Amino acid sequence: MLYRLFIFFAVLITTDTVLASPVDKDGWLPFTSRSGVVTIDVEFEGQTRKAIIDSGSEINAINAVYVDLNKDKLSFGDKIRLQGVFGEETKALVNAVPVQMFGQRFELDALAPAQLGDAILLFGLPFLQNFIVQFDYPHQKMRFLPHSLLDMKKLANVELKKNRNRNLPAIKVETIDGKSFWLTLDTGNSGGLVVSRQFAKDRGWLDNRGLLKHSALGAVHSGNVESFNISYLKVGPFEMENVLVTVPDEGVVMNVKDSYRTSSRSAVSGAATKGLLGYDVLKHFVVTLDCKNWRAHIAVP
Template structure:
């Protein structure tokens, strides 16, 4: 069991390795493939900086000529999604349709307004009519989770319009017109686009199964390294050592499962070892909602080690290693999750504590406000830095200064590598 703060960060795109797992399995209006972002004039490419928070890419987007608004750039979604409910009042939605959205999770369906009466602009590229889902309730609460105001999520229509290069090392996004003459560098891996989402076939290795071929959704909007859900229409076999974990949230609610490791995953000529992996509880209806079967998903905690280029129309993914570091995949060693209440000074609270974790043993509780760690005020940290502190080193001791019901407490938290 996992405790969670009601309707706050627990109902946002929740954790995996301190990051965010997004499962937006939307059954919405059909994709209109003719609609694309386009440059005006003779422009063939553009580069813009992005903000990287918990492995997630945040870019500025103009909506109907206003903005810029912070959007997640996410290969795991098809229709553009607006999560900020104020857009329901600010956009002309006379011809919009309200539907209940079915998703991958547990809970009630969520209402969303569907419209094409929206234009979007990224850099100098614009799309005049982009299929958009505007949720009537901000179920993800991404702003508090990421510590920066988030208005929505942009996916397929951007990636399908360009060749898109993501440099995680320099935080630079470069996008090229389809007819631009460029040399795409790196390992070339075939991908298939189904329902507006990219998939690849590759090999993984487990202690019990050895080398097996798997189909994976490429989901850079999820900060996990890897998720394995099914094999031969049955739950994916768990490794010998796992811990129970809250793996994320879908449209309908919490996704539970286990956290463990697989021996290796191969991507082109690259191999990653001892990869931290989530194993969601098997959902037999997921393939029906997605429109195809798959074994799991590849997340940004692996992709961030590359310069990644997506070529949807050509049907390839290009991966070029951005450094010679040997990747290490570590799970959170505290057992707590932090969310942010934004203001003049951001305030940091505990939104979730795993049963039997170091955080529970230390006496920390959900809704405690964290004010200092090792006598350094949290105002001196960014959320990314706090996340890294909580998975820093097995056995490391942290003095946590917290406020609970206006009373100050100092508690000793000893980090523990649990998987």
């Protein structure tokens, strides 16, 4: 069961047990940034395969191509409505999927079939909320720490909240005009900022800019997008220049913002997000993320 996997990681990182694994003495293990997406190695059906670590996913997932090819031998459970950046689909969750990590074998349940490229699995918030997770982007390594090890209330140096309408981390950023807004902190997003075309238009970001057209892969479908740079972005105490922004092409619908609406009679906690914050910004930092208590710290190595 996935619960047992969570416990195993906590024990692995906090003891001196010697296992045949890439974890060093301080608990760091290497990750690969594949087109900006964080992946680690797992053993799946006797082969070394990639698993995505995705703070922008409310679910854990399995490669949809693999599921289609192995329908007859897989165990399916409840159905869910899976929302990706491009579109939505109803999917049956996959149960009892064997995987080996750090020399131990587990069976994973409640995996949603999704487009994962050449990765076989994706670990989202149901996995990450069991730890404080550190991503050292410049040195391409990460580690999982128990919540008791760090006082994130004291260490936090960026504003982080739960997304108002989804169980995802929302981070506050500021642009050159001094205006701030919230974005979903997404380690599975290979871009910098991903926002709606209307949001970019309202801020004047589309005026007189050279737009680069290309395609992007979502969990459900793919779609056409355009990218450009803005001159300034502030994240926590750090100021950045020439930050990459991606918007959907004309007529393309992307699910990147919180669509929640409320009335004056109801009070809702959390942050209404305007888009996603991903690799092209995070790659400069060591990011410490506590998605259980919604706190974060960023630093340069």
